[in-house]
Amino acid sequence: QKEVEQNSGPLSVPEGAIASLNCTYSDRGSQSFFWYRQYSGKSPELIMSIYSNGDKEDGRFTAQLNKASQYVSLLIRDSQPSDSATYLCAVFTGGYNKLIFGAGTRLAVHP
């Protein structure tokens, strides 16, 4: 079992729809959870961080964390073509003392 798992996609959604990206992790001791966006050929950009169970909203983005299910998700409302990118889930776990990245989900928003 991988430490952080994401569907590779591509996830294709029409413009204006809600994109739902999911991530599961294996270490129950994980403390901090992050979503990064990476455009092709560019470096990852931090878009959301979440530390406690529940929802956290920032503009069109909502991160959801469920530690009991070891599950974290990212919702993008009113998706735009400019949201087309790879979204990386990252989990910090004290046991490994490092940030572990999933392989990423490629999102394609079509007009």
Add this chain to the structure above:
Amino acid sequence: EAGVTQSPTHLIKTRGQQVTLRCSPISGHTSVYWYQQALGLGLQFLLWYDEGEERNRGNFPPRFSGRQFPNYSSELNVNALELEDSALYLCASSPRWDSLTYEQYFGPGTRLTVT
């Protein structure tokens, strides 16, 4: 506020050579991380420095090494380059490790090509 900076942007080396990559963190950040991202692959953790000390190391051979300077900037050295070292090398920074804020901010990366 200036972000993480890396140099050089691009680099072409020959197999067997050595390379040094440089990174300057965001002002006020003391932790620096190095990652390798080969084409089409995920981010692989290389090294973590904080306050001049190596805090953690990824599953890479010893020819990958680095250091952090008193001003918190960092170097990544790769000796005896191999073709599979061709990748985007990313540096990230975060506040001091015991601040319990593990948000990492990435620089633009150095693209290394080994021929």
